[in-house]
Amino acid sequence: MKHWLQRNAVPLRLAVGSGAAAAAVGLLGLGIALWSGCWIPVNRLELWIVFVAGVPMATLVVAATSFATAVSVLAPIRDMAARARRLSTKTLKARMPVPNPQDDLGQLATGFNEILEQLEASFAELVRFTADVSHELRTPLTAMRTVGEVALRDRNAATLQDAVGSMLEQIGRMNQLIDRLLLLARSDSDELTPRFEAGLVRDALVDVSEALALVAEEKQQRIEVVCPDHLLAVFDPGLLRLALVNLLQNAIRFSPPGKSVKLRAFDEMSSVAIEVTDEGPGIAPEHQQKIFERFYRVDKARSRAEGGVGLGLAIVKASVERMGGTVDVKSELGRGSAFVVSLRRVDV
Numbered sequence: 001m002k003h004w005l006q007r008n009a010v011p012l013r014l015a016v017g018s019g020a021a022a023a024a025v026g027l028l029g030l031g032i033a034l035w036s037g038c039w040i041p042v043n044r045l046e047l048w049i050v051f052v053a054g055v056p057m058a059t060l061v062v063a064a065t066s067f068a069t070a071v072s073v074l075a076p077i078r079d080m081a082a083r084a085r086r087l088s089t090k091t092l093k094a095r096m097p098v099p100n101p102q103d104d105l106g107q108l109a110t111g112f113n114e115i116l117e118q119l120e121a122s123f124a125e126l127v128r129f130t131a132d133v134s135h136e137l138r139t140p141l142t143a144m145r146t147v148g149e150v151a152l153r154d155r156n157a158a159t160l161q162d163a164v165g166s167m168l169e170q171i172g173r174m175n176q177l178i179d180r181l182l183l184l185a186r187s188d189s190d191e192l193t194p195r196f197e198a199g200l201v202r203d204a205l206v207d208v209s210e211a212l213a214l215v216a217e218e219k220q221q222r223i224e225v226v227c228p229d230h231l232l233a234v235f236d237p238g239l240l241r242l243a244l245v246n247l248l249q250n251a252i253r254f255s256p257p258g259k260s261v262k263l264r265a266f267d268e269m270s271s272v273a274i275e276v277t278d279e280g281p282g283i284a285p286e287h288q289q290k291i292f293e294r295f296y297r298v299d300k301a302r303s304r305a306e307g308g309v310g311l312g313l314a315i316v317k318a319s320v321e322r323m324g325g326t327v328d329v330k331s332e333l334g335r336g337s338a339f340v341v342s343l344r345r346v347d348v
């Protein structure tokens with residue numbers, strides 16, 4: 001109760017305001033009644049009783065009623081504020097009670113609960129992400145430590161040389177992981193500002209296919225580029241290259257030796273679609289949307305053995321969305337996959 005009586009407390013201000021208004025109205029009403037002759041006091045005592053006792057009593061009743069009403073209306077808000085103050089990362093599951101979702105307080109509590117839900121989801125995501133990063137960094141560090149310990153025990157020049165080679169390989173992996181994480185962090189914090197230009201899509205596809213031609217050749221694969229010569233789209237060349245390189249690397253990795261990988265672009269309503277198709281094992285429907293999440297891998301052991309940490313498609317999604325585009329996957333188990341990037345088209 002003490003807090004409602006503090007100097008700037010709303011109920012107190014309301015009580016003082018309404019009490020003053022009631023006193024003013026009472027005095028004015030009595031004054032008019034006296035002046036107009038509606039009320040003629042029988043004697044001076046009646047006049048004094050009405051003015052000295054009646055007006056303050058009425059003022060007091062109005063002020064007390066306003067105070068009590070304000071306290072009862074504000075009590076749930078005070079309760080919400082107290083609960084909000086008690087919130088911590090460990091109590092994000094708590095929700096505000098919503099006695100009546102239709103009234104103003106109910107709407108306030110519902111809005112607050114929605115914010116809590118989002119906070120809880122973001123925090124869970126952050127915890128998962130931190131655990132994934134720690135795990136991915138610990139794996140190469142453990143490998144380096146083991147290799148180092150073995151080399152120190154052996155004290156043999158060849159073993160030492162192998163150990164240094166293996167350590168450098170692990171350092172390379174860690175560098176790649178850190179570069180990818182930094183890229184995603186820059187994208188999250190809006191630091192990755194695209195430099196848009198209207199460009200020929202074919203040039204972008206040819207550039208990427210040339211960059212990965214040797215990798216495909218090692219698997220006796222062929223990269224086919226199919227794109228109309230004059231197809232124009234709005235994109236950031238660096239971001240598009242980053243997205244297509246990741247998609248094409250996956251396509252080459254998952255397609256069996258001797259098969260071809262296709263890079264195709266075509267008009268689609270008001271956008272340009274770029275499709276990267278492979279003849280790999282395909283992706284089961286339950287994984288298809290999750291593969292764009294950070295650190296998600298369908299087959300963890302196999303992916304890690306091939307150097308993947310599950311960030312490639314997250315980078316594709318972040319780069320494409322930075323350009324205002326979308327990326328989607330169409331895939332069937334045993335029949336390969338097609339990743340489609342949609343970008344804004346330029347009409348000439």
Ligand code: ADP
Nearest residue numbers: 250254280291297298303308309310311312313
């Ligand atoms: P990674 O770097 O580990 O390959 P990605 O984010 O690129 O991670 O891919 C996430 C997962 O999606 C991979 O573990 C893989 O299982 C699956 N995937 C990606 N591209 C393909 C593809 N073309 N065919 C089949 N599976 C794929």
